[in-house]
Amino acid sequence: MRRLAKILPLLLxxxxxxxxxxxxxxxxADSAVYGAYPENYQELITVWLDAALVDPKTVAVKWLGPxxxxxxxVAKDRQVAGYLVxxxxxxxxxxxxxxxxxxxxxxxxxxxxxxATGFVYR
Numbered sequence: 001m002r003r004l005a006k007i008l009p010l011l012l013x014x015x016x017x018x019x020x021x022x023x024x025x026x027x028x029a030d031s032a033v034y035g036a037y038p039e040n041y042q043e044l045i046t047v048w049l050d051a052a053l054v055d056p057k058t059v060a061v062k063w064l065g066p067x068x069x070x071x072x073x074v075a076k077d078r079q080v081a082g083y084l085v086x087x088x089x090x091x092x093x094x095x096x097x098x099x100x101x102x103x104x105x106x107x108x109x110x111x112x113x114x115x116a117t118g119f120v121y122r
Contacts, residue, residue, distance in 0.1 A: 034069045034081050035110040041067050041085050045106050048113040055092040062088045062101065072107040074115045082109030 031037070038044060042063060050056040067083035074080050085108060088101040106116040 030069050038067050038083050038108045052119055053091050054094050059091040080114055082107045
């Protein structure tokens with residue numbers, strides 16, 4: 001039991017710093033393929049939503065996780081690599097009623113939202 005008490009703090013410390021180190025390695029290695037890691041992804045998507053939604057003042061966004069490297073189709077046969085961000089949106093539609101939480105995925109590449117799933121553009 002004493003041995004476990006000595007080892008446990010070391011394991012916890014290593015576990016806490018592991019994700020940070022892994023993130024730094026992945027973003028540096030993937031920047032040529034996926035672009036720069038979007039540290040300000042919430043701000044980028046919020047600004048994009050302001051332009052895309054009918055009533056952006058009423059939007060409620062729930063972030064479902066940090067950006068992950070991936071690809072999306074932006075034309076019939078064109079794939080673009082970048083960072084995918086999953087989130088839900090609850091906002092008013094053209095009839096003034098709330099839609100309820102709707103899941104969407106946005107593709108961010110080099111500080112810009114390239115495309116997103118599930119939106120009808122005005």
